[in-house]
Amino acid sequence: MNLSPVVIAIPMYFILMALEMIVLRFQKHPGYRLNDAITNINCGVISQVTGVFIKILSIGIYTWIFQNFSIFTVPNNVWTFLLLFFLYDFCYYWAHRMSHEINLFWGGHVVHHSSEEYNLSVALRQSSTQTIWTFFFYFPLAILGFDPVMLVLASGLNLLYQFWIHTEVIGKMGFLEKFMNTPSHHRVHHGRNPKYIDKNHGGTFILFDKWFGTFQEEEETPTYGITTPVRSWNPFWVNLAHYATMKEEIKQIRSFPDKLKYLFNKPGWLPAYLGGYRAPKEIEADYQKFETVVPSTMNWYIFVQYILLLVLTGFFLFQVEQFDWFTKTAISLLIIWTTVSFSGIFEKRKWYFPQEFLRVLVFSLSIYTLFEINISQAFLLSILGVYTFASFFWLWKNQKLTSEIPKVSL
Numbered sequence: 001m002n003l004s005p006v007v008i009a010i011p012m013y014f015i016l017m018a019l020e021m022i023v024l025r026f027q028k029h030p031g032y033r034l035n036d037a038i039t040n041i042n043c044g045v046i047s048q049v050t051g052v053f054i055k056i057l058s059i060g061i062y063t064w065i066f067q068n069f070s071i072f073t074v075p076n077n078v079w080t081f082l083l084l085f086f087l088y089d090f091c092y093y094w095a096h097r098m099s100h101e102i103n104l105f106w107g108g109h110v111v112h113h114s115s116e117e118y119n120l121s122v123a124l125r126q127s128s129t130q131t132i133w134t135f136f137f138y139f140p141l142a143i144l145g146f147d148p149v150m151l152v153l154a155s156g157l158n159l160l161y162q163f164w165i166h167t168e169v170i171g172k173m174g175f176l177e178k179f180m181n182t183p184s185h186h187r188v189h190h191g192r193n194p195k196y197i198d199k200n201h202g203g204t205f206i207l208f209d210k211w212f213g214t215f216q217e218e219e220e221t222p223t224y225g226i227t228t229p230v231r232s233w234n235p236f237w238v239n240l241a242h243y244a245t246m247k248e249e250i251k252q253i254r255s256f257p258d259k260l261k262y263l264f265n266k267p268g269w270l271p272a273y274l275g276g277y278r279a280p281k282e283i284e285a286d287y288q289k290f291e292t293v294v295p296s297t298m299n300w301y302i303f304v305q306y307i308l309l310l311v312l313t314g315f316f317l318f319q320v321e322q323f324d325w326f327t328k329t330a331i332s333l334l335i336i337w338t339t340v341s342f343s344g345i346f347e348k349r350k351w352y353f354p355q356e357f358l359r360v361l362v363f364s365l366s367i368y369t370l371f372e373i374n375i376s377q378a379f380l381l382s383i384l385g386v387y388t389f390a391s392f393f394w395l396w397k398n399q400k401l402t403s404e405i406p407k408v409s410l
Contacts, residue, residue: 005156007048007317013163017120023169024119031168034299035233035292035346037121038306042235042339043111044124045313049332051131052320058135062151065142072145081154084146086205088138088154093208095137096201104263105133107242114238116225116289118190123166128239161204162186172218181206184218191222194280223283227268231290234343236336292346301394302342308387309338312367334366353399360391 017037024031074080099109108130115122141151165186172184181202189200199216202208209215230241246262249270253259258271268278294302316323316331323331341359344352364384371380 005153005160009160009163010314010317013120013124016164020120020167020169027169029168031117031119032121033117033291034303035294036115036117037119038302038342039233039235039238039346040115040121040125041310042342043128043238044126045309045339046235046239046336047126047128048317049313049335050128052317052328052332054128054131058131059148059152061135062138062142063148065139066145066148069143070145071143074145074147076147076150080146081150084141084150085154085157087141087144087146088151088158089202089204090208091137091141092158092203093201093212095134096203097198097212097214098137099130099134100198100201101266102133102264103246103267103269106267107246108133110226110242110267111238113190113226114230114241116229118166118168118187118222118224120163120166122190123163158203166190177206179205179207185209187222188216188218190224192225192227192280192283193220193222194282195219196222197227197280223287225289227280229290232343233292233346234340236340237343292348294346295398297394297398298345301391301398302345305338305391306342308363309335331366331370334362338363353395356395357392360388360395364388 021032074084096109099105108127111127111130112122112125115125138151138155142148162181165181165183167183168187170183173180173182176182177184181200181204185200185202185206188196191197196216199214200206200209201214206215228245230238232238232241250259250262252274253262253271254273255271261271262269266277268280270276270278312331313335316335320328337359341352341356343349344356364387368380368384
């Protein structure tokens, strides 16, 4: 069983999101949009399933450095873990800060900032490529002699802490604001207002921002998102959009040294002959959030299918060590396909219905293959038959209605 704190806490994430929705309703705050929230969680789902493969690289190299180059042997106890937790957050601060200040690294982090809302679901909007650009920031901890198992635990708890600060429900928190990262501090970090950009990078503690000059107090309410909105509900495209922009821009750069500068300078940098650095601008007076209108019947379809996807994802993440590599890869691809499929209806894509019929069929066959040994075949076939027929019927009844959906902005 996967004992990662992040995976174990999955049920609690959804309980807290439900409580936040209730509080926001009492506060008469819109708070959540179904398409945005599902996209946020989908990014987290893809991040977790791809992380099954990427973490082998990051933890594997950390372990190799620990075993061959550690200066000390740090014992595992409460006090050394507390020290590790603090030092981990120090490394996290620099990894996070560089993810904002280096264009290539920003490609791995921009995913988390691309939602135009700010609620607990945004905490789950994680990148599938960020680990590639940041895992080496923690190598000093291996050289100091901190056990890889303790590092994984510290990493998980650090990420868990950051979940609850993604909310507008909680205001300022008095004394804690002086040294801890809080919802107020992190709202600043997610703001696209020029005064808020590249501020408050700490994970658990805000001390490092105050020490190294990147702290900003929350003043006016932030406008959330990124300076060039991604304008898509497709989690796969959300992960690739910045890299696609980089590919097009780097083609226009003439010299190899300038291409390197483009990769490693701040996001927005271009050579002088292409206009130079593009500084963040004030929020446009006519700014509107990206939105699309979907019939309630299809919202319910996506919601029901999404619950089934989350059950499969949870089962996969908890039992991942029991699967061989072929099964891991197959389930991962099915999960990613499903998350992309849901974006098709939100964005009124022509390919949505034909491929969704196929996806439902593949989903049913996959569930049958996974559980045929543990569950009565007659019962399993009955359940999957009802699911497949109901899904096909629902899609057929709503196909024309969905094709007439207009895109709108808020």
